[in-house]
Amino acid sequence: MTVKKSKNGGAEAQIKKLREQIDALDVKIQALISERARLALAVAETKQQEGSNNFYRPEREAEVLRNVLARNQGPLSEEAMARLFREIMSACLALESRLRIAFLGPEGTFTQEAALKQFGHAVETAPLAAIDEVFREVESGNAHFGVVPVENSTEGVINHTLDMFMASPLKICGEVALRIHHHLLGKGNDPQGAHSVVSHQQSLAQCREWLDANLPGVKRVPVASNAEAARLAAADVGTLAIAGDTAAQLYGLHMFASNIEDRPDNTTRFLVIGTLETVPSGNDKTSLLLSSRNRPGALQRLLAPLAKNKINMTRIESRPSRQSMWEYVFFVDIDGHMKDRKVAKALADLEKEAAFLKRLGSYPKAVL
Structure with a gap:
C-alpha cells in the first residue's frame, strides 16, 4: 500500500491511522479465533458423548485447506494463507487432544519439517533414529501418527519405507509434499x-x-x-x-x-502412517501392495482392471518379495478413494487377478 501525505499531519498521521485500523482488526481476528476454538471443543465433547476419541480427521482438514485456497484473493500467497489456517487448526486440535507424532530424526531433518507442515506446531514430535523405529512407535501406540519419507523427485524411492509396509499393519493416512532447499x-x-x-x-x-x-x-x-x-x-x-x-x-x-540443489523443483514426498481409516475427501489417493501370479503377461493382466475401470495409476514400484527368489511385489498409487464406486469395482477385479492384494490406505492428496 502506498502511503500518501495528508494535509492534517503528513505521513506519520496516515501511518498512525492505518495502525489503528490494524489494531481494530486484530481484536476482531482474535475474537473469531477464540470462537473457532470454542466450537472445536464443542465438536470434541459431542464426539466423546458418542464414544469416539478420534479427534483428528485428515479428510476434514484437507477440505478446510482447499476452501482456504479457493477463497484466497491475496495479497498473501495461497501457501502463506493455508499455513496460517494450518496453525489455527493445530492449536484448536491441541485443545481437544494433543497429538504425538513420530518422525525420522534427529531434530532438524526435512522429515520433521514435513511433520510440522502436516500437523502444525501444536503437536509433540518424537525424533527416532530409523524408519522401522517410526513404524514400531506408531504400532505400539506410543505415537498417534508417524511421518516417513517415501520418494524424492530427483533420486527416486526410499526402499526401506516401502519394505516396511509388507509386514506392518499400519495404514497410510496422508501425504506431504515438501520442496527441498539445500x-x-x-x-x-x-x-x-x-x-x-x-x-x-x-x-x-x-x-x-x-x-x-x-x-x-x-x-x-x-x-x-x-x-x-x-x-x-x-x-x-x-x-x-x-x-x-x-x-x-x-x-x-x-x-x-543457499538453494544449491541441482533441480529447482526438487521435492520429497512423505507419508503419514497410523491406524486411522479416512473417509473420502473429494480428492484422494489410494496406495496398494500387489503381487502377480507366475504366468506369461502377469503384470499386464494384473493392472488390466485399473484400465478397464478407467482408474488413473500415478505410480508403480517393484520390490523383492523376500518370500522366494525372483518374486516381486508392486507398490501402486491410484487416483480416488477405495470407497469410490469405480475404485471399489477395480479393487474387486484386482482381488480375482492378483496373487496378493493389500490395501495400504486411501487418504487426501497433499494440499500444501
Whole structure:
C-alpha cells in the first residue's frame, strides 16, 4: 500500500491511522479465533458423548485447506494463507487432544519439517533414529501418527519405507509434499578451506552438479541424516554440511550458499502412517501392495482392471518379495478413494487377478 501525505499531519498521521485500523482488526481476528476454538471443543465433547476419541480427521482438514485456497484473493500467497489456517487448526486440535507424532530424526531433518507442515506446531514430535523405529512407535501406540519419507523427485524411492509396509499393519493416512532447499552450512569463515562436506547420501546426490562446480576437491561423506551433518559441521570448522533451514538454525551455522540443489523443483514426498481409516475427501489417493501370479503377461493382466475401470495409476514400484527368489511385489498409487464406486469395482477385479492384494490406505492428496 502506498502511503500518501495528508494535509492534517503528513505521513506519520496516515501511518498512525492505518495502525489503528490494524489494531481494530486484530481484536476482531482474535475474537473469531477464540470462537473457532470454542466450537472445536464443542465438536470434541459431542464426539466423546458418542464414544469416539478420534479427534483428528485428515479428510476434514484437507477440505478446510482447499476452501482456504479457493477463497484466497491475496495479497498473501495461497501457501502463506493455508499455513496460517494450518496453525489455527493445530492449536484448536491441541485443545481437544494433543497429538504425538513420530518422525525420522534427529531434530532438524526435512522429515520433521514435513511433520510440522502436516500437523502444525501444536503437536509433540518424537525424533527416532530409523524408519522401522517410526513404524514400531506408531504400532505400539506410543505415537498417534508417524511421518516417513517415501520418494524424492530427483533420486527416486526410499526402499526401506516401502519394505516396511509388507509386514506392518499400519495404514497410510496422508501425504506431504515438501520442496527441498539445500544449503551449504558451516562454522568457519571460508568454505574453500574445508576438508569435507557431509550430508545424507540422497542430499549429496541432489547437489552433485553444484559440488562438482564449486567444491571439486572437497571429500564428500555420507551420514545418516542432514541434521547429523549439521551437528558434525558445528563441531568442526573444516567440515561443511548440506542441510535445510531448520538444521542451520538449530546448530547455529553460517549459510555459505543457499538453494544449491541441482533441480529447482526438487521435492520429497512423505507419508503419514497410523491406524486411522479416512473417509473420502473429494480428492484422494489410494496406495496398494500387489503381487502377480507366475504366468506369461502377469503384470499386464494384473493392472488390466485399473484400465478397464478407467482408474488413473500415478505410480508403480517393484520390490523383492523376500518370500522366494525372483518374486516381486508392486507398490501402486491410484487416483480416488477405495470407497469410490469405480475404485471399489477395480479393487474387486484386482482381488480375482492378483496373487496378493493389500490395501495400504486411501487418504487426501497433499494440499500444501
